[in-house]
Amino acid sequence: MDATFRIFRGNSQGGGYQEFLVPVEEGMVVLDAVHRIQEHQANDLAVRWNCKAGKCGSCGAEVNGKPRLMCMTRMDQLPLEEPVTIHPVRTFPVIRDLVCDVSWNYEVNKRVPPFTPGEGDLWRWQQKDIERPREFRKCIECFLCQTVCHVLRTHDQKSSFIGPRFLVRAAGLDMHPMDSISRTRFLKEEGGIGLCNITKCCTEVCPEDIHITDDAIIPMKERVADDFYDPVRWLLRKITRRG
Amino acid sequence: MQDTAARRKGVGKTERRDTWWLQPLLTVVALGAFVAYATWVAFTGDNYWVEPYLSPFYSPLLGGNLGEPVLKLRWWPFTPAILVLWVPLGFRLTCYYGRRTYYRAFFWDPPACAVGEPRKGYHGESRFPFILQNLHRYFFYLSLVVVAFLWYDAVRGFVFDGRFGVGVGSLLLLAEALLLSMYSLSCHCLRHVAGGCVDCLSRRPARYRLWRWVSALNANHGLWFWISLSGAVVADLYIRLVATGAVIDLRIV
Numbered sequence: 001m002d003a004t005f006r007i008f009r010g011n012s013q014g015g016g017y018q019e020f021l022v023p024v025e026e027g028m029v030v031l032d033a034v035h036r037i038q039e040h041q042a043n044d045l046a047v048r049w050n051c052k053a054g055k056c057g058s059c060g061a062e063v064n065g066k067p068r069l070m071c072m073t074r075m076d077q078l079p080l081e082e083p084v085t086i087h088p089v090r091t092f093p094v095i096r097d098l099v100c101d102v103s104w105n106y107e108v109n110k111r112v113p114p115f116t117p118g119e120g121d122l123w124r125w126q127q128k129d130i131e132r133p134r135e136f137r138k139c140i141e142c143f144l145c146q147t148v149c150h151v152l153r154t155h156d157q158k159s160s161f162i163g164p165r166f167l168v169r170a171a172g173l174d175m176h177p178m179d180s181i182s183r184t185r186f187l188k189e190e191g192g193i194g195l196c197n198i199t200k201c202c203t204e205v206c207p208e209d210i211h212i213t214d215d216a217i218i219p220m221k222e223r224v225a226d227d228f229y230d231p232v233r234w235l236l237r238k239i240t241r242r243g
Numbered sequence: 244m245q246d247t248a249a250r251r252k253g254v255g256k257t258e259r260r261d262t263w264w265l266q267p268l269l270t271v272v273a274l275g276a277f278v279a280y281a282t283w284v285a286f287t288g289d290n291y292w293v294e295p296y297l298s299p300f301y302s303p304l305l306g307g308n309l310g311e312p313v314l315k316l317r318w319w320p321f322t323p324a325i326l327v328l329w330v331p332l333g334f335r336l337t338c339y340y341g342r343r344t345y346y347r348a349f350f351w352d353p354p355a356c357a358v359g360e361p362r363k364g365y366h367g368e369s370r371f372p373f374i375l376q377n378l379h380r381y382f383f384y385l386s387l388v389v390v391a392f393l394w395y396d397a398v399r400g401f402v403f404d405g406r407f408g409v410g411v412g413s414l415l416l417l418a419e420a421l422l423l424s425m426y427s428l429s430c431h432c433l434r435h436v437a438g439g440c441v442d443c444l445s446r447r448p449a450r451y452r453l454w455r456w457v458s459a460l461n462a463n464h465g466l467w468f469w470i471s472l473s474g475a476v477v478a479d480l481y482i483r484l485v486a487t488g489a490v491i492d493l494r495i496v
Contacts, residue, residue, distance in 0.1 A: 065258030065357055085258050090357075126445035150353045155365040177443040194369030197346050198339055201356035214431070214461065218339050221377075222435035229377035 003075065004083040005033060007045070011096045018042070019083065024075050030086065031059050031070035034098070046097035054207055057142030061098050062087040067144040067205050089147040102143050108162050111190065115173050118180035129177035135215055136172035138208040141165065145202035145212060151195045161192035164202035164212050171216035174223065184220075184227045193217070193224055254351070256359035263355035270348035277472055281328070284479055288322035290486035291479070296400050296412040298479040299419050300324050303392035327389065334386040335472075337379035339431045340465045380432040390427050393420040409496040415481050419474040426467035429460035 003024045006017040020041050022033045031049055038045045050056040052071045059070040064078065064085050078084055092100040117123075145164040151157050162170075170183045170191065187193040198221075202212045210216070226233055257263065284291070284300045291298040305326045319326065335341045346352045353360045368376050397420040400413040427433075438454025441447055460467075484490040 062258065062357070064260050067357060079260065082260065087258065125443070128445040128451055129443055148356050150360060151365065151367065153357070154353065154360050157365070175442055177445075179442065192367075192369070194374065195365070195367035197342065197352060197367045197373075199343050199346055199353065199356075201353070204356055213343075218431045219435060219439045222380075222432065222439060225377040225380065226440060229374070230380070 001080065003033065003078075003080045005037065006083045006085045007034070007037065007098070008087045008094075009042075009045070009097055010094065012093055015094070015097075017085070024080065028075045029071055030061075030063055030068075030073040030075065030078075030084070033075065033084075034070060034086065046095070046099045048099045055140055057140035057207075060089055060142045060144050060147065062089060062147075067147045069142060069144070069207050072207055089143070091147045091149075091153045092143075102146075104158060105141070105143055105146060105163075105165065108166050109169070111162070111186075112166055112170050112173070113181060113183050113186055115176065115179055116181045117178045121178060121180075123178065125177040132175045132215065133172045135210055136168050138210055139165065139168060140208060142207060144205045144207065148201040148205045149196075150199070150201065151192075157192065157195060161195045162190070164196070164217065167191065167193060167196070167220060168210065168212055168216040171220050174220065182223075182227070184224045187220055188224050188228055193221060196221070253359045254361045255354065257355075257357055259355070259357060263358055267348040267351070267354045270344055273469075274345065274348065277476065280476060284483075285322060285324040285328055288324070290483045291324070293412075293482055293486040293492070295402055296410075296416060296482045296485070296492075297396045298482045299393055299396070299416070299423075299475045300328065300479050302396050303327060303389070330382065330385045330389050334379075334382040334427075335468070337376050337382050338464075338468065339379070340468050342376060344465075344468075380436075383427065383430050383432040386427050390420070390423050393423055396420070403494075407496070408494060411493045411495070412478075412481055412485060414495075415474075415478040419471070419478045422467065422471040422474040425460065426464070426471040428457065429464040429467050431461060431464070433457050434461050 001024050002021050005020045005022055007020060009015050009018045020037045022036050024033070029052075031047075031052060034045070034047050035049075038047065047059065047070075049059040049071065051058070054069055054072040057069070060067060061070050062068070062085075063070065063073050065087075067089055070086070086098065088094050088098045088100045092102050092104065095101050143165060145168075146152055149163055151161045152163050167187070170187055173179055174183045183191075196217055198213050198217060200213045202217075203210070203214070206212055255264075281300065284298070291301045292304075297304060301322075301324045305323050336345075347354060351361050352365070366373070368374055393416075397413075397416040400416040401407055401409060403410070434454065434457045437457045438444055438447065438450040441450055441454075444451040444454065481490070485492045
């Protein structure tokens with residue numbers, strides 16, 4: 001059986017879809033089809049990839065409108081009676097064809113207050129303490145969550161919102177048993193956690209099944225509420241003169 | 244080669260081929276039907292009580308002329324339900340799952356993942372009125388009081404003329420108290436209070452156990468949201484039908 005692919009060809013100046021016909025074999029994933037096109041029909045097709053095992057996070061693209069890793073999207077999951085559309089992720093600027101410039105994320109990463117252990121702390125912790133941050137360490141930085149997040153994608157608020165990936169990172173650091181600082185002020189004032197309206201798209205696209213909203217963003221929203229929006233806690237802090 | 248814009252902006256613009264519109268549509272229908280029913284129930288002010296059952300929409304019965312009111316508020320011009328319903332309403336409106344549901348279905352913010360939105364300006368929950376969502380914890384505390392009264396009503400629903408008995412209404416009220424308890428106890432706020440706010444859980448074994456337990460319930464918070472909502476409607480409808488005489492309460496014991 002053959003499948004028709006509509007693949008974006010172009011660069012930051014613009015571009016359009018080009019159609020390719022590819023024979024589909026059993027067990028094939030979308031990235032295999034893209035490689036076949038690259039090999040036989042369009043040698044200059046730019047695509048970023050590395051591991052083909054869903055662990056490097058390089059081959060993110062929008063397959064039939066949904067942000068996904070191409071190496072983890074099986075052809076037998078797609079309706080092949082219609083052309084399969086592949087577009088570079090829409091939240092970040094296109095460099096060429098399916099390759100985007102995701103360097104904004106690396107700049108944001110530098111702004112997250114880093115891991116800060118307390119001085120003289122005994123470096124020993126229990127399994128119970130590491131369960132929560134360990135989940136966040138599964139992140140492969142594919143940035144699909146950043147891509148699908150409507151605050152970044154539709155409203156383009158990159159100057160005031162760090163996105164789900166870095167809310168996860170901040171949560172992982174804040175919940176670490178050896179970390180000694182709070183990131184709630186950063187998240188409220190620089191991270192823009194109030195812009196997140198918890199519609200869970202980030203969780204839906206995460207290829208590592210990290211419960212981004214329930215385990216990272218909502219717990220951090222609650223910590224921010226503790227420090228900035230809870231009138232009783234505010235009063236108690238005033239009375240006890242803490243904070 | 245066909246031209247394509249870098250971003251697809253505009254209401255409902257997407258390249259998705261699946262039925263992404265189905266979930267928001269079903270939500271609008273289901274929540275819209277509930278809101279219409281709850282509003283009608285709250286303002287009718289009759290047939291919410293039949294011995295020994297009290298509709299969950301009117302519990303705790305703070306005023307009114309039927310049944311056994313906790314407080315007799317003769318000056319109150321509306322039905323006693325209005326005195327109570329703001330608590331569960333506030334709890335559900337500020338609930339993290341509820342927010343996700345109505346932001347998607349009613350505000351289209353976004354209607355579905357990777358689908359275009361109607362609004363250009365966006366402030367999320369960082370400005371009034373949505374910044375008030377941060378007060379969800381207080382609605383949670385208040386809803387625990389309401390749930391306690393629902394349990395009282397559920398137990399009372401097994402007492403017929405001073406004797407133990409079981410009617411269909413007794414079971415419906417018991418189920419509703421149980422479902423609302425599960426919904427309340429699976430709340431993200433309780434998860435935070437139980438242990439989410441603690442970094443070093445190994446030093447707080449009791450809180451760690453509680454956090455694990457609430458986390459397990461929390462995984463199905465959305466399910467409890469919908470089932471408890473439906474349970475309230477079913478229980479109220481049954482009591483209403485029995486009160487009007489349309490249905491005779493079936494006694495099991």
